[in-house]
Structures are given as structure tokens and as C-alpha cells.
């Protein structure tokens with residue numbers, strides 16, 4: 001521990017940010033030595049981790065082009081502007097106007113944006129990571145939904161376990177020996193999610209089932225996330241981030257679908273639907289609990305919980321504080337209505353319009369966040385208190 005402390009301090013001159021991060025790190029060390037004691041074996045990645053690559057699994061919150069690579073069959077708008085208008089100037093398959101959280105995380109660790117696994121570039125693998133996330137992906141497998149006659153609601157069959165399957169297949173193509181691979185994965189960051197949002201959209205948003213009927217599904221979704229995380233750790237992952245769910249009661253899609261004349265359904269400050277936000281929190285509580293158990297099973301792995309809810313809820317309480325003068329619960333891009341969300345005229349479809357300045361909006365298209373919102377969330381996750389233990 002002393003060794004690490006000295007090492008950390010020796011690095012503090014590098015930059016102000018690192019310096020501040022290190023102070024916090026050292027503080028955590030002194031205060032909670034027991035928390036970090038088991039990490040000594042992987043101390044080489046301190047200070048604040050020097051990940052050499054990032055691997056990502058998830059849905060449209062982190063898909064950087066996989067769904068587009070297979071033609072985006074259920075959401076062709078993603079292939080065109082205004083998607084990507086802010087940063088890329090063209091559509092990349094990201095469900096936003098620009099960068100996603102995973103892009104900002106890669107940037108913070110000095111790595112390029114993750115290449116989408118399904119987009120064959122033909123070039124050699126650059127060793128900086130790979131993205132397996134797919135727009136619309138569910139935590140549970142497609143069979144689960146087909147068995148309930150809910151298959152038609154799926155955007156894709158490429159569920160979390162399918163993505164983990166791709167990873168297992170792919171990994172044998174990169175390094176020669178298992179030992180070599182384990183060494184490589186030890187210096188990698190793995191992100192498992194956000195995932196599960198689509199599993200809830202199907203019964204809640206598309207079918208309109210009451211929340212109480214959907215609650216029993218939550219432990220199953222958590223189990224699927226834990227199964228995937230376990231599989232990834234078994235493959236050699238030593239640094240795994242598992243994000244929770246976001247406040248879905250603040251999404252224009254939910255606010256439009258569940259418009260209510262009963263004022264007590266709404267949070268008086270944010271205007272969000274309280275019951276749906278409570279549902280997100282319930283999912284997150286079960287996930288945090290399950291991760292605690294998983295840490296006991298794998299004490300050598302650094303298993304981090306990323307509080308996406310906490311990193312974003314401030315936008316809705318104090319939008320102006322973050323520069324969101326345009327709106328927090330109104331979409332930047334959409335087909336009108338009180339929340340600028342219209343299921344018959346989605347962002348990118350005829351009849352929809354785009355706001356002048358997406359950076360003043362929290363929400364992009366009714367179901368996804370703007371680049372500006374993702375940037376704030378990423379900051380809170382990387383430098384702030386919203387990843388625990390810290391990244």
C-alpha cells in the first residue's frame with residue numbers, strides 16, 4: 001500500500017485533473033484501506049487505471065454502429081441526419097446527435113472510439129477494444145419474448161448473451177494463448193450495459209402493462225446481467241462496470257404514453273412520472289445487491305456499479321445548472337405534442353422537426369439523450385461520485 005501511495009504521489013505532477021483524482025484516491029486509500037487491499041495485485045493500473053482497451057456490451061445507449069451495420073431494420077432513421085448532426089456531421093448509428101457515454105469514457109482514457117463488432121473494416125484489430133452493443137438489445141434472450149408472443153416488439157435478437165457469445169468467439173482470434181489473453185484483459189475495461197431498458201419498454205411502453213405486473217420481471221433481468229458479467233469475468237475481465245437504469249419516467253416517450261390528469265402522478269419539480277422513476281430505482285437496488293454478491297464470488301475482480309440514474313437526475317431538477325435551457329423532458333427532435341414526441345412521426349421521420357441547439361436539451365428523440373447530456377453523465381461517472389468503486 002505504501003508503495004502504491006508513493007507511486008501515486010510521484011505521478012501527481014502530470015496534470016491537474018490527475019492530481020485531483022489522485023488526492024481523492026489517496027484519501028480513499030487512507031480511509032478505506034480494506035476496500036482496496038484486495039486490489040494490490042492489480043495495482044499496476046493505478047492511478048485511476050490506465051486501461052489499454054475497452055469492451056462494451058449493451059443497447060442503443062452505447063451502440064456505436066452495430067445495428068446500422070446490419071441495416072437498422074427496425075429503426076432506419078438512425079442511418080440519416082439529424083442523427084449524428086452535432087458531432088459527426090453524418091449518421092454513425094449512434095442513437096443521438098453525437099457522442100455517447102462510451103465515447104467519452106474512451107476519450108478520457110486516451111483511447112479511440114470503439115469500433116462496432118458487426119462492421120467489418122477488413123483492417124487489423126487495433127487492440128484498443130471492441131463494441132458489441134446493439135440498438136434495441138434486451139437483457140433476456142429473444143426466445144423469452146417469442147414464447148410470450150411479444151417477439152414482434154423486438155428491434156433485434158442480439159440480446160446480451162448473444163453479444164457475450166460474439167465476444168467469446170472473437171477473443172480466440174486476437175491472442176495466441178489463454179495466458180496472453182488474460183494478461184490483455186486484465187488491463188481492459190469492460191462495460192456491461194446499460195442493458196435492461198428495452199426489456200421494460202416492451203411490457204410497459206409498448207404493451208402498457210401496469211408496473212405492478214412488470215416488477216416480477218426485474219429479478220430475471222438482473223440475473224441475465226449477472227450471468228453475462230460472470231461469463232466476462234470468467235474470460236479474464238478484471239475491471240467491469242455495470243451501469244444501472246436511467247429515470248425512465250422523465251422520457252418523452254413515457255410522458256406522452258402515460259399522460260395523466262392526476263397531478264400527483266407527476267413530480268412537482270421535475271414533471272417526470274414518479275412511478276416509473278421508482279421502477280428504475282427498484283431495478284437499480286436489486287442490481288446493486290446482486291453486484292455485492294458477485295464481488296464476494298470474485299474478490300480479485302474490480303466490479304463497479306455505474307449510477308446512471310444519479311448521474312442524470314440532476315438535469316431534471318436543475319436543468320439551467322447544466323445549460324439545458326431548451327428543455328429537460330421535451331425532446332429536441334420529434335413530431336410535436338407536449339413533449340415533442342409523436343409515435344407516428346418520430347425523429348427523422350416526415351413531420352418531425354429538430355431543435356436549433358441540441359446542447360440545450362437533455363433529451364434527443366424521446367427515448368435517448370443528447371450528446372450534451374451524455375457528456376455531463378460521463379463526467380460524473382469518470383471524475384465524479386457516480387461510479388462505485390471509482391473507475
Ligand SMILES: *[C@@H]1O[C@H](CO)[C@@H](O)[C@H](O)[C@H]1NC(C)=O
Pocket residue numbers: 142143146151157
Ligand atoms: C429471432 O428469434 C426468433 C425466435 O428464436 C426467430 O424465430 C427469428 O427468426 C429471429 N429473427 C431474426 C431476424 O434472426
Ligand SMILES: *[C@@H]1O[C@H](CO)[C@@H](O)[C@H](O)[C@H]1NC(C)=O
Pocket residue numbers: 220221223224227
Ligand atoms: C443464468 O445462468 C444460469 C446458470 O447457467 C441459468 O440456469 C439461468 O437460466 C440464467 N438466467 C438467465 C436469466 O439467463
Ligand SMILES: *[C@@H]1O[C@H](CO)[C@@H](O)[C@H](O)[C@H]1NC(C)=O
Pocket residue numbers: 262263264265
Ligand atoms: C392520483 O394518483 C395518486 C398517486 O399516483 C393516487 O394515490 C390517487 O388515488 C390518484 N387519484 C385519482 C383521483 O385517481
Ligand SMILES: *[C@@H]1O[C@H](CO)[C@@H](O)[C@H](O)[C@H]1NC(C)=O
Pocket residue numbers: 335336337342343344345350351
Ligand atoms: C403526430 O404525427 C401525425 C403524423 O405526422 C400527425 O397527423 C399528428 O397530428 C401528430 N400529432 C401531434 C400531437 O402533433
